Amino acid sequence: MVLGGLLPSTPPVNVAVILVATGFIWFGSGWLEASAERLGSYYGLPAVVQGSVVVAVGSSFPELSSVVLTALAGSFDMGVGAIVGSAVFNILVIPALAGLTTDDDLEASRTIVYKEAQFYMVAVATVVVTFALAVIYSPVPGTELVGEITRPLAMIPLLLYGLYLFIQYQDVSDYDAEGTGETNVLRAWGKLVVGLVVILVAVEALVSGVESLSTTFSIPAFLAGVTIIAAATSLPDTLVSVRSARHGEGVTSLGNVLGSNTFDLLVAIPVGVLIVGSAPVDFAVAVPMLGVLTLATVLLFTAMRTELSLTTLESYTLLAAYVLFVGWVVAETVGLTHVIKTV
Numbered sequence: 001m002v003l004g005g006l007l008p009s010t011p012p013v014n015v016a017v018i019l020v021a022t023g024f025i026w027f028g029s030g031w032l033e034a035s036a037e038r039l040g041s042y043y044g045l046p047a048v049v050q051g052s053v054v055v056a057v058g059s060s061f062p063e064l065s066s067v068v069l070t071a072l073a074g075s076f077d078m079g080v081g082a083i084v085g086s087a088v089f090n091i092l093v094i095p096a097l098a099g100l101t102t103d104d105d106l107e108a109s110r111t112i113v114y115k116e117a118q119f120y121m122v123a124v125a126t127v128v129v130t131f132a133l134a135v136i137y138s139p140v141p142g143t144e145l146v147g148e149i150t151r152p153l154a155m156i157p158l159l160l161y162g163l164y165l166f167i168q169y170q171d172v173s174d175y176d177a178e179g180t181g182e183t184n185v186l187r188a189w190g191k192l193v194v195g196l197v198v199i200l201v202a203v204e205a206l207v208s209g210v211e212s213l214s215t216t217f218s219i220p221a222f223l224a225g226v227t228i229i230a231a232a233t234s235l236p237d238t239l240v241s242v243r244s245a246r247h248g249e250g251v252t253s254l255g256n257v258l259g260s261n262t263f264d265l266l267v268a269i270p271v272g273v274l275i276v277g278s279a280p281v282d283f284a285v286a287v288p289m290l291g292v293l294t295l296a297t298v299l300l301f302t303a304m305r306t307e308l309s310l311t312t313l314e315s316y317t318l319l320a321a322y323v324l325f326v327g328w329v330v331a332e333t334v335g336l337t338h339v340i341k342t343v
Contacts, residue, residue: 009212015209017209018213021209024205025199025233029235031191032191032196033058033240035058035188035192056260057259060236060263061196062199063086063268064271065199065200066082066083066229066233067083067268067269067271080286083230083269084293085229085230086230087264087293089230089231091300092299092321093234095241095254095303095304096319097315098245098250099245105307105311105312106310107251108304111171112255113305113308116258117297117300121294123157123164123261123265124293124294127290130149130156134150135147146281146283147283148280149278151278154270154271154273158271199236206233219333227329250310284340296321296325299318303317
């Protein structure tokens with residue numbers, strides 16, 4: 001049953017719930033993004049910080065909600081799959097769409113390339129190390145390469161995100177621009193909170209519908225998270241980045257992508273663990289996906305570094321890479337390839 005038993009668990013009902021929930025996520029994220037942007041401008045934040053922290057954290061709330069809800073439901077693999085799948089989508093598809101919707105090349109900056117992108121690579125490596133430590137020091141008896149991520153281990157990526165915020169704070173301190181006084185601060189904060197609540201309720205319905213569908217069609221929880229949940233929860237980031245790019249704010253657009261992914265890996269996954277106490281992670285499942293994410297990040301880094309912009313050809317290359325990723329996921333699902341060792 002979905003939505004707490006209010007609706008029957010049939011495929012058409014589950015698909016309808018997923019579509020409606022996705023619409024509400026988009027709607028709530030629009031409110032959240034608009035209010036976060038106004039607050040960032042009000043407090044005089046530089047564009048890269050506004051995109052990589054304020055807007056990114058707001059648009060990442062669906063991913064955070066999906067991890068928390070799946071962890072509480074005992075389907076942590078689905079939540080991690082949603083994070084990694086969403087991260088691959090964010091890295092490959094969103095910059096490509098943002099680049100293709102602008103008349104000129106999508107402008108990057110040295111700050112984006114040498115701070116945001118490289119820090120994100122460190123974030124991916126930190127998550128891999130955290131998962132490895134879970135397998136080494138908290139193995140699940142009777143399994144291979146499955147470990148329990150405990151609360152102390154979950155603090156490792158959280159502490160790294162604390163360093164990330166400290167670096168951003170230093171950039172804000174060095175920034176000379178002053179905030180504007182034109183925004184109604186209380187209204188902006190209220191709109192942000194309402195957007196968060198709408199997203200939370202919609203993500204809960206989305207996760208419920210996906211879990212029912214994955215059970216009906218015997219889809220592995222991790223792969224369901226990588227595909228359906230990941231695509232739906234990436235809609236807010238897509239909306240934010242494409243709109244910023246069309247307004248000529250390439251730094252904010254790319255900063256949102258990298259900042260959102262950094263938040264997802266270093267905060268969303270650990271918060272889910274902190275709430276439930278501990279969560280199992282299959283190293284054989286997680287590492288191949290994180291390896292794909294690393295390759296996608298290197299591809300985007302290379303594209304941005306060439307003349308500090310994203311050209312039309314590079315945008316199409318990123319889209320082609322995502323098509324290959326989806327093809328590989330489908331091949332894993334139907335058993336044509338066996339890189340992911342699901343149990």
